[in-house]
Amino acid sequence: MRLSRYFLPVLKENPSEAQIASHRLMLRAGMIKQQQAGIYSWLPLGYKVLRRIEQIVHEEQIRAGHIPVLMPTMQSAELWQESGRYDAYGPEMLRIKDRHGRDMLYGPTNEEMITDIFRAHVESYKSLPMTLYQIQWKFRDEVRPRFGVMRGREFFMKDGYSFDLTREDALHAYNRHMVSYLRTYERMGLTAIPMRADSGPIGGDNTHEFLVLAPTGESEVFYDSNVTDLTLGDREVDYDNREEVEAICKEFTTLYARTDETHDEAIFNEVPEERRKSARGIEVGQIFYFGTKYSESMGAVVQTPDGSKVPVEMGSHGIGVSRLVGALIEANHDDKGIIWPEGVTPFHVGIVNLKQGDAACDSACDALYAALVKAGLDPLYDDRNERAGAKFATMDLIGLPWRITVGPRGLAANKVELTSRRSGESEEMSAEAAVAKIIEIYAPHR
Numbered sequence: 001m002r003l004s005r006y007f008l009p010v011l012k013e014n015p016s017e018a019q020i021a022s023h024r025l026m027l028r029a030g031m032i033k034q035q036q037a038g039i040y041s042w043l044p045l046g047y048k049v050l051r052r053i054e055q056i057v058h059e060e061q062i063r064a065g066h067i068p069v070l071m072p073t074m075q076s077a078e079l080w081q082e083s084g085r086y087d088a089y090g091p092e093m094l095r096i097k098d099r100h101g102r103d104m105l106y107g108p109t110n111e112e113m114i115t116d117i118f119r120a121h122v123e124s125y126k127s128l129p130m131t132l133y134q135i136q137w138k139f140r141d142e143v144r145p146r147f148g149v150m151r152g153r154e155f156f157m158k159d160g161y162s163f164d165l166t167r168e169d170a171l172h173a174y175n176r177h178m179v180s181y182l183r184t185y186e187r188m189g190l191t192a193i194p195m196r197a198d199s200g201p202i203g204g205d206n207t208h209e210f211l212v213l214a215p216t217g218e219s220e221v222f223y224d225s226n227v228t229d230l231t232l233g234d235r236e237v238d239y240d241n242r243e244e245v246e247a248i249c250k251e252f253t254t255l256y257a258r259t260d261e262t263h264d265e266a267i268f269n270e271v272p273e274e275r276r277k278s279a280r281g282i283e284v285g286q287i288f289y290f291g292t293k294y295s296e297s298m299g300a301v302v303q304t305p306d307g308s309k310v311p312v313e314m315g316s317h318g319i320g321v322s323r324l325v326g327a328l329i330e331a332n333h334d335d336k337g338i339i340w341p342e343g344v345t346p347f348h349v350g351i352v353n354l355k356q357g358d359a360a361c362d363s364a365c366d367a368l369y370a371a372l373v374k375a376g377l378d379p380l381y382d383d384r385n386e387r388a389g390a391k392f393a394t395m396d397l398i399g400l401p402w403r404i405t406v407g408p409r410g411l412a413a414n415k416v417e418l419t420s421r422r423s424g425e426s427e428e429m430s431a432e433a434a435v436a437k438i439i440e441i442y443a444p445h446r
């Protein structure tokens, strides 16, 4: 993409309505535009990051053996009356009547609808285990939407639903989700700690939330500082191997890590004092095992091997896809702007032409651009007639992890400059070497 042809409405001033860095930077970098309280349009740069996150979530769900579907955002009240949640859900549910006076709603979550799909088509244990998931918009009429996309009213969520014959199978599905979530966040360059959580209105007693530590987080968390050292790394995981998957979950959930809702001072005090930490966290996902809560009320039963019929064992598992854009920025920024991790960056590399209109600079930039595109990379070339300072400021604000600067002085020595946004360090090298280095950097992310 050439910046002169792109739509990147950056703001010079700090928007006064934004209280936290991610909200401020998303507005300033032209990623989103607020349409109403808690409802946003995703402008080109923001939409690119959102899609990148969505793609990683898809890839990791499919790797875990889960099946993508897509359900409508509009649901009928009848399904929710069957489960009893139509009355229980309260004012967060946006209720709408159609032209025939029928009660509808904009889905805040999809347990009822997925259970309806399941009961219509699945009869036997032979179809199990099965996990269906979608990435779809949700609406919750939050009392206090705030912090931009972090707590929106309309937001993008991955919601997955597991169906199993037995409790043991359902717990394996729970563990499988935990591991797939750990991989998902790690690929985004994010440390999200699974913390034992409170089951709340969905019910059930087995649930973990995934929290990204950040001073602006809405949850208070307590943890053993050793948990932040745990990583999956590039180990291969066989998702069908129950012992292996369970062992990974144990590894990540044995050290103390809880939100204020489940925090227990007595147990916490057993952690060595220097490792006892309390902080704020952003909830970027949650997994639930709730058994037969919906299958019983809605009649989703399966035939067992001995011919009897039992309600199917279920769990539901969510990732806050749009919230992750904000959480990633909270975890990766400085006073100049965003610093995208390579896994989610909207463009792989920025090209800055220091002397637009100079024949040698223009053709070197064109050649660089073509070489990067040919290698399957996505560069953003700042080809505007702007001062160097303004070009650098834009690149720093939008946070591409790598920048190649092309100027007449360097070119005379056959050199361009490669700069890391995170460290600020620059290195001079030939254009060919810069392209080779960018290819190498992104190899693990493609």
Ligand SMILES: Nc1ncnc2c1ncn2[C@@H]1O[C@H](COP(=O)(O)OP(=O)(O)O)[C@@H](O)[C@H]1O
Residues within 6 Å of the ligand: 109, 140, 142, 149, 150, 151, 152, 153, 154, 155, 156, 157, 283, 284, 285, 286, 318, 319, 320, 321, 322, 323
């Ligand atoms: N209002 C919201 N705006 C943005 N993301 C949200 C919002 N509510 C929930 N999410 C994201 O969706 C994930 C799954 O939702 P869920 O656990 O059902 O929400 P909650 O914990 O608010 O009840 C959460 O972990 C969070 O990352």
Ligand SMILES: [Mg+2]
Residues within 6 Å of the ligand: 209, 283, 285, 286
């Ligand atoms: Mg939650």
